[in-house]
Amino acid sequence: MTEPNRPIPIVPAGTGVERVLLLTHRAPEHTSGALDTVLAILEESGVDVLVPPVEVAKHPRLEQYVSSETVTLRSEGEDLIVVLGGDGSMLRALAREAGAGTPVIGVNFGRVGFLCSVERDDLEHGLRRALRGEYSVLALPSLTVDWSDGSVRAVNDLALVRSGETRIADLSFAIDGEKVATVRCDGVVCSTPVGSTAYNLAAGGPTVSWRVRCFVLSFLAGHHLDTRPLVIAPEEQLVVTNSAIWGDCDVLADGSKVGSLAPGRQITVGLGGSDVHLAIFPEASFFRRYREKFGRG
Numbered sequence: 617m618t619e620p621n622r623p624i625p626i627v628p629a630g631t632g633v634e635r636v637l638l639l640t641h642r643a644p645e646h647t648s649g650a651l652d653t654v655l656a657i658l659e660e661s662g663v664d665v666l667v668p669p670v671e672v673a674k675h676p677r678l679e680q681y682v683s684s685e686t687v688t689l690r691s692e693g694e695d696l697i698v699v700l701g702g703d704g705s706m707l708r709a710l711a712r713e714a715g716a717g718t719p720v721i722g723v724n725f726g727r728v729g730f731l732c733s734v735e736r737d738d739l740e741h742g743l744r745r746a747l748r749g750e751y752s753v754l755a756l757p758s759l760t761v762d763w764s765d766g767s768v769r770a771v772n773d774l775a776l777v778r779s780g781e782t783r784i785a786d787l788s789f790a791i792d793g794e795k796v797a798t799v800r801c802d803g804v805v806c807s808t809p810v811g812s813t814a815y816n817l818a819a820g821g822p823t824v825s826w827r828v829r830c831f832v833l834s835f836l837a838g839h840h841l842d843t844r845p846l847v848i849a850p851e852e853q854l855v856v857t858n859s860a861i862w863g864d865c866d867v868l869a870d871g872s873k874v875g876s877l878a879p880g881r882q883i884t885v886g887l888g889g890s891d892v893h894l895a896i897f898p899e900a901s902f903f904r905r906y907r908e909k910f911g912r913g
Contacts, residue, residue, distance in 0.1 A: 633747050634694040635664040637718075638681070639709050641701035644674040646725045650700065650739060651675055654723075657740060661747045696746060696895065702726010703814070707870055710810075711758075711771045715890030719753045721746050730813050730909050733900045742897075751895045756810050757829050757850065758889030761869060764881055769889045770869040772811035776856060776877060777803035777836065782863030784839065789856045791848060798859055802837040806854065806885045810892070813910070815871075821845040826894075826902045831887050850887040857882040 636658055640647045658665050666683040697720040699709045706722045710731075713720065722732030723739055733751070734742030745751070759770040768774075778785040788798040807816035808831055812824040821834030822845055833854060834845040848854055857880070858865050864876040867883065877883055 632661065632749050633663055633696045635666065635696075636747075637666045637668075637683075637695070637697045638671065638678070639668075639697065639699045639701070639705065640671060640674060641705050641725050642674075647700040648675060650723075650725070650736065651677070653739065654698075654700065654743065657743050657747070661744070663747060696721060698743070698746065699723065699732075700725050702729050703731050704871075706731040707772050707810075710756075710892040710894065711769070711870065714758055714769065714771065714892045717891075717893055719751070719893045719895035721751060721895035728909055730905055731810070731894065733895065733897050745897065746895065751897055754826055754894045754896060755891040756826060756894055757808055757831075757887045758892055759806060759808055759831060759885055760888040761867075761883060761885050763867070763875070763877060763883040765867075765875040768869045768874050770806075770811075771808065771889075771892055772870045773805050773807040773815050774885055775803060775805045775815060775836075775868040775871075776858075776865045776883065777868060779864045779866050779876065782860070782865075785858070785863070785865055786860040787856055787865070788859045789833065789854060791852050791854055793855075796846075799835060799843060800839040801835045801843065803865065804836065804856060805832075805834045807832045807834065808887070810894075813906070816845075817910075819845075822847065823906065829887065831885070848887075852886070854885045855882050856885070 665681045667678045667681045669682055672679045672682050695718050697709050697718055699705050699722040709720045723734040724732035759774055761768045761774050784800055785803055786800055789796050805815050805819050809824040809826050816832055816834050819834040819836050821832050829850045831848050835843045858877045860879045864878050866873050867875040867877055
C-alpha cells in the first residue's frame with residue numbers, strides 16, 4: 617500500500633498528458649507576454665486545452681478554448697492543471713480541484729512562488745517536461761472548519777483575528793475535548809503543511825515538511841511570555857472559543873473573510889478536508905525550495 621505522504625507517480629513513464637486546464641494570474645498583465653509561448657507548446661504537444669470563462673475575461677484570445685466552469689477532470693494521469701501565477705493562484709487551483717485528484721503544477725509568475733515547480737525563465741523546458749508526464753504528485757491535506765454560521769474548507773490556513781473595534785482577543789482552545797489554555801492575543805492561525813510557509817511562518821510558527829500530515833496552531837501577538845505554537849495530529853479536533861465578554865473575531869479561510877465568531881461561540885477545526893494534489897519535479901523538493909525561497913544560500 618502506498619504511503620499517502622510520499623510522492624506518487626501517477627503518470628506512467630513515457631505517457632504524456634492528454635488534457636490541460638489552463639489557469640492564469642489574477643492580474644492579466646503578469647502573464648499576457650508569455651501566453652503565446654504557452655499556447656504554442658500546448659498545441660504542439662497535441663493536448664486538448666481547456667479554460668474556464670473567467671480566463672477569457674482576462675485574455676480574450678483564449679475564447680476558442682473556453683469550457684464550462686464545472687468541467688470534470690480526471691486523476692488517472694491524462695489530465696493536468698497548469699497555473700501561470702504565484703502562490704495565491706496555486707492555492708485557488710488546488711482548492712478548485714480538491715477531492716478530484718487532478719494534479720496542479722505551477723509556473724511562477726508571482727513574488728515567491730513556493731508552490732510552483734517551474735520558474736518563468738525555464739518555462740519552455742519545464743512545461744514540456746510536465747506534458748511528458750515527468751512529475752510526481754504529493755497528496756496534501758486540507759482543513760475543515762465548522763461553526764454556527766456554516767462550514768468551510770481551507771487549503772492554506774484558517775485564521776481568527778480580532779475585529780477592528782476589539783483591542784485584544786481572548787481565545788480558549790481545547791483538543792479532543794481537553795482544555796489546553798486561554799490566550800490573550802490578536803488572533804490565531806491554524807495552518808496546513810502547505811500553509812506553514814505563509815501566515816503561520818510570519819506569526820512565528822514552525823515550517824512543516826509536505827510529507828508530514830498534521831496542522832499547526834500559532835498565535836498572533838500573544839500577550840503571554842509562554843505562548844508557543846502547537847503541532848496537532850491529523851486525527852485530533854481543535855475547538856477554539858471566543859472567551860471575550862464583548863467583541864467578535866473575524867474568521868478568514870485562505871485569506872478571505874468568511875464570517876465572524878461572536879463572544880461565547882466556538883469553532884471546530886480538523887484535518888478532514890479532501891486532499892489536494894501538487895505536481896512536482898524530483899529536483900524541486902520541499903527543502904530545496906525552502907532554501908532557495910527563504911534561505912541565505
